[in-house]
Amino acid sequence: MKLSLKDIFPIFEWLPNYNKSWLKGDLSAGLTVGIMLVPQGIAYAMIAGLPPIYGLYTAMIPQIIYAIFGTSRQLAVGPVAMDSLIVASGVATLAEIGTENFIEFAILLAFMMGVLQVIFGLFKLGFLVNFLSRPVISGFTSAAALIIAFSQLKHLLGVNIQGDNKLHSIVIALFQHLKDINYIAFAIGGISILILIFFKRITTKIPAALIVVVFGILVVKYLKLDEAGVQIIGNIPEGLPSFKMPSFNIEIMKELFPIALTLSFIAFLEAISVAKAIELKHNNTYKVIANKELIALGMGNIIGSFFQTYPATGGLSRSAVNNQVGAKTPMAAIIASVVIGFTLLFLTPVFYYLPKSIIAAIIIVAVYGLLDFKVPKQILKYSKRELIILNSTLIVTAVVGIKEGIFIGVILSMAMLIYRSTKPHIAILGKVSGTHFYRNIKRFEGLLEVNEAILIVRFDAQLYFANVQYFKDKLEEYVIEKGENLKLIIIDGESINSIDSSGVYMLYEIIKKYNNLNIDIVFTGMKGPVRDVFEKSEIMKEISYKNCFMSIQEAVDSFDKNSNNKENGRNFIKYVKQTNR
CATH class of the missing domain: 3.30.750.24 (STAS domain)
Known part of the structure; x- marks a missing residue:
């Protein structure tokens, strides 16, 4: 079958037919999502154990590439909380968080993840994600949300603790440092959480994260709260990301492969579920093609890794806002990337006084939505075996590790499938x-x-x-x-x-x-x-x-x-x- 240019580059399907009436919605959505991505990029980089600048790079480059290769008109690509946690937990076994090696391995992980996604897309292997059953996804997602939220309590409370990504270790470390709480930082973070929740209930069109960021910067700068022990972001380098080859190391790539494989599936699952949900709201005016989405996300991560990005995928909250504000085409993503680029060129000094407790507040409010209470309640009524799978995945992920949690969940799902097939109705x-x-x-x-x-x-x-x-x-x-x-x-x-x-x-x-x-x-x-x-x-x-x-x-x-x-x-x-x- 002969492939057309549109089949390889979906941008040639919508760009030549671009209607001027769409620009208003794309411009509004692009500016809103771009503004959202600034604090989110900084926040999610912190979850991944990376300096804030890498979150902004990841918020910029993959979006542009996705606009060229992607089939969804509203999906907003960039760093997300869950994938950032997987990066932190996976790379931390090979290098100390925050070191040069850690940064290099995180970028290499983005390249490997992208290559796997492109391969899966070319060979039409998107169906493999179906092996992640709903109970496994629910258990893993809830465990990841708990780990992320608890890992941010140290910033919210203003205490210095060294912890890993195991829930019990984080809780023990926090109890040991309760006497060191900085109540000013805690007050700033607590007020920020209230503001974020308040605005979320009123409207999603106003970037509440930006409001608390501005609030925090002004309060810390003019009251000199950094001198009172409130932890701040500090210097963020200026300028656009430069071209740099990832550090290819065969031994390290072997170690990173299980994490890259896990990320390639999890990231695709996140993106395709969001993209399909939004597609339905547009009455099939366009079609999201799963295998092309794999290629688009993969290309974003591959090319992004040459510009110092870490793993990216489609984000639920950003995509929802992108759609609600009026995005009609991926032009909104390009405009959002321009906003990030402008921030990198001129506005990074503004974030010097941004308190880490506000970043923690943004993250905690964002990941609360990942906690899944609905699925466990439903399957409790009709499938106690699947509830065991859900809880096993949740507990192993929270206590042992992310790879292990997913592995246990998939193995238990397959075992239950085989058992059922041996004794069918x-x-x-x-x-x-x-x-x-x-x-x-x-x-x-x-x-x-x-x-x-x-x-x-x-x-x-x-x-x-x-x-x-x-x-x-x-x-x-x-x-x-x-x-x-x-x-x-x-x-x-x-x-x-x-x-x-x-x-x-x-x-x-x-x-x-x-x-x-x-x-x-x-x-x-x-x-x-x-x-x-x-x-x-x-x-x-x-x-x-x-x-x-x-x-x-x-x-x-x-x-x-x-x-x-x-x-x-x-x-x-x-x-x-x-x-x-």
């Missing part, structure tokens, strides 16, 4: 009186017609090596329950979508076994892929087409007809014998 069917419909006799107990000579079984899964023994055992159990009157077994294949060689051999066995007991086996509603296997494996010769029916009712009617013919035959023979006496 199987039902005995009875006839709904006066109709041709057949339903589960356990769900409609006493309301269905059941023929003692017929056993109708529906197996609601594929027949494969892991569950053939279960099918065989359950069938034998049902046959014994039916007793000596049983003459026919009907296997309803409506829910069997595939069958492997183990299933084929099992069917050979049961057909021979029950035929020897003068019990016929017939099949109804078999799907095309299953019939294909029957033909190729030659089991159809064993079954024969006369024992295959379109519906259960046809199989029952055929049995009744044959039974009547046999009865008529026996009556005829009896009559002949009597007349010949």
Whole structure:
């Protein structure tokens, strides 16, 4: 298939057709998101253990690249809290936070993550993210939110502690330093939290983070609170990011690979879920293409790493504001990047007196929205096994580590999937009186017609090596329950979508076994892929087409007809014998 320029660079789809009426919305959204990104970029860089300037670089470069390659018109790309935490926890095992090596490894991580995302996109492997089930995502997200929030308490309280990204370690360290609380810093942070919550409830169009940033800078500068022990950001270098090759080190890349792989999936999941949600609000005026999104995010991280950015993805709060304020195209992202560029060139000295307690307040309010209370409440009602997966992921992530938490969650999800497939739902069917419909006799107990000579079984899964023994055992159990009157077994294949060689051999066995007991086996509603296997494996010769029916009712009617013919035959023979006496 021939690719057009639009397929490779989606910007050529919307830019040549740009409508001047869109500019007002794009300009307004771009300015708003750009202003939001300044304090967010600084804040998220602190979570990642990086100097603030790298948060601003990451807020600028990936957005421009995404505008060229991305398929969403409103997704706002840049640093996010969760990914910043993963960067900090992963890179901290290789280098001390804040050191030159730490910065180099974080930038290299962005490059590796980007390469993986592009590869996944080119080979259309976006479906792999489906292995992160909803309970795993919920547990991981809530644990990450707790870790981020607690890790910022040291800035909110104005205490100096050395801690890792394990929740219990952070809590213990905080208790040990309660006597060192700087109550001025705590008051500034507390007031900032109240302002952020207040404005969020009134409107999302006003950048509340900017208001508290200005408030903090003015209060600290003119009251000289830095001399009273209030921790401030200090010097932020001026100027746009320069071109610089990431430091490629094979040994370090091997160590970073698990983190890069984790980030590539988590970041894509964050971005695609936000992009799809916003797409629905625009009545499909454009289409978000998952594999192209992978390439766009990957290219943003690859190219960004050459301009000293750390891992970036689509942010929920920024994208929501971008959409609400009126963004029509990725031109809004380009305008937001210009705002960041202007800040880097001229406004970084303004942030010298910005107190760290305000940055902590911004982060804490932002990550509160990541705490997921809804999913645990819902699955508690209908799936306690999945609740175990959720809680296991949450606890392991919070106490042991992020990689380990995700790994445990995925393994438990796969184990539960395999377990369920080994013992799928199987039902005995009875006839709904006066109709041709057949339903589960356990769900409609006493309301269905059941023929003692017929056993109708529906197996609601594929027949494969892991569950053939279960099918065989359950069938034998049902046959014994039916007793000596049983003459026919009907296997309803409506829910069997595939069958492997183990299933084929099992069917050979049961057909021979029950035929020897003068019990016929017939099949109804078999799907095309299953019939294909029957033909190729030659089991159809064993079954024969006369024992295959379109519906259960046809199989029952055929049995009744044959039974009547046999009865008529026996009556005829009896009559002949009597007349010949």
